Amino acid sequence: MTPTIWFRLDPTLRSLGFLPDIVMAEDKRPVKEQLEDRYAHGGGFRPIKGFKLNPKTLVLRFPGDDPFKPGATAKINDETVVFYPYCSLLMILQRDGKFEVTRVD
Secondary structure, three states: OOOOOEEEOOOOOOOOOOHHHHOOOOOOOOHHHHHHHHOHHHOOOOOOOOOEEEOOOOEEEOOOOOOEOOOEEEEEOOEEEEEEOOOOEEEEEOOOOOEEEEEOO
């Protein structure tokens, strides 16, 4: 089994917790399905609507909140997965620019 390589974008990020065991590149299913399967005890995949994404910086914005800056990213099959550490958000970005956000705390 080849581990998924996560790239830290935030130098203060110490741990991804169980995330590397939940979302894995060797699993060919979409990340949403992997979350439904391996994160069911945490609620599975529950999308949160209303976010805006800056595709160049990967910064997320939600009305009334400060910007959410990415902490780590990984390429899982055709999807880019971005973890936002201080709010436990996970964004799944598709090749066509569409994205969904969920909590993974």
